[in-house]
Amino acid sequence: MKKFIVGILVLFVVGGGVVAAWLFRRHRARSRVLEFRAMMRDEDAPRPIEPSVALQVNEDKEATVFPGTPVWFTVNANNAAAINEIAAAGALAEKLARLTEDSSSATEKTASSP
Amino acid sequence: MSLELKPLGDVPPVVELDAVNSAEASFGTVSANVLPGTYSIVVCLGATGSWQGRVCADPVKLTVLARPEQLSPQQQLALDRQSARFGLLAGDNQAVEKYGRELMAADPRSVGGHFYVGEAKFRQGNWSEALEEFTTARSEFRRQNPNAVEHPQFLNARINQLLAKIYNAP
Numbered sequence: 001m002k003k004f005i006v007g008i009l010v011l012f013v014v015g016g017g018v019v020a021a022w023l024f025r026r027h028r029a030r031s032r033v034l035e036f037r038a039m040m041r042d043e044d045a046p047r048p049i050e051p052s053v054a055l056q057v058n059e060d061k062e063a064t065v066f067p068g069t070p071v072w073f074t075v076n077a078n079n080a081a082a083i084n085e086i087a088a089a090g091a092l093a094e095k096l097a098r099l100t101e102d103s104s105s106a107t108e109k110t111a112s113s114p
Numbered sequence: 115m116s117l118e119l120k121p122l123g124d125v126p127p128v129v130e131l132d133a134v135n136s137a138e139a140s141f142g143t144v145s146a147n148v149l150p151g152t153y154s155i156v157v158c159l160g161a162t163g164s165w166q167g168r169v170c171a172d173p174v175k176l177t178v179l180a181r182p183e184q185l186s187p188q189q190q191l192a193l194d195r196q197s198a199r200f201g202l203l204a205g206d207n208q209a210v211e212k213y214g215r216e217l218m219a220a221d222p223r224s225v226g227g228h229f230y231v232g233e234a235k236f237r238q239g240n241w242s243e244a245l246e247e248f249t250t251a252r253s254e255f256r257r258q259n260p261n262a263v264e265h266p267q268f269l270n271a272r273i274n275q276l277l278a279k280i281y282n283a284p
Contacts, residue, residue: 053159062176065196079133
């Protein structure tokens with residue numbers, strides 16, 4: 001009977017160890033993934049600036065025609081990435097200018113108050 | 115598939131892309147001699163100017179069907195619309211007027227039909243007929259789209275242009 005109880009205890013200890021090791025490994029794996037995703041969201045990382053090209057057939061993404069009928073393709077090229085960067089930089093500059101104005105007017109008010 | 119495409123309208127030989135300028139050009143053929151089937155077509159921009167890369171557009175799908183002996187009214191209407199639009203892009207006024215009139219013959223209240231005939235007359239310098247067609251097209255557009263949020267801006271612009279021309283004429 002004593003041997004049986006000891007055996008059960010050993011089984012509990014070994015099983016608990018295995019479960020604890022599995023949980024620990026899973027926790028570490030998740031932490032690694034989170035670290036990797038955090039790096040991907042780095043806003044300061046340089047973004048490639050490259051042109052965008054778009055194509056349409058008969059002014060749509062799909063067209064159905066018969067042989068001997070008109071077909072035309074419209075190509076559009078732009079620097080959307082560069083346009084977005086400049087727009088974002090402009091918006092940021094505007095925001096900074098507004099913040100500077102707000103803070104200077106707040107300082108003036110504080111200075112003029114009795 | 116082999117298509118002999120020509121530039122439609124005034125396509126400059128060189129365009130400069132920067133953070134402000136974009137470029138658009140159309141290339142086409144009035145009669146596509148292509149075997150029936152489904153084609154996937156893509157366009158790529160290679161190294162050019164100061165940019166050394168390669169970027170491609172999403173592919174478009176072109177389905178070519180075997181032409182039936184007799185086109186259904188819907189198929190004929192779609193073909194007339196395509197032909198009128200192509201004529202407009204290619205600067206072929208005769209085709210624009212011809213297919214515009216076909217659209218009007220199929221449906222006297224066709225907004226597209228009145229628009230295409232009006233545009234052909236406008237390009238021919240026939241202001242009064244052009245104005246009549248454009249105002250009919252606008253009235254029909256409003257009648258057929260009573261809840262339209264967007265205004266027919268091109269038609270409005272053309273009508274204003276024509277009114278200015280007619281009233282300022284000596």
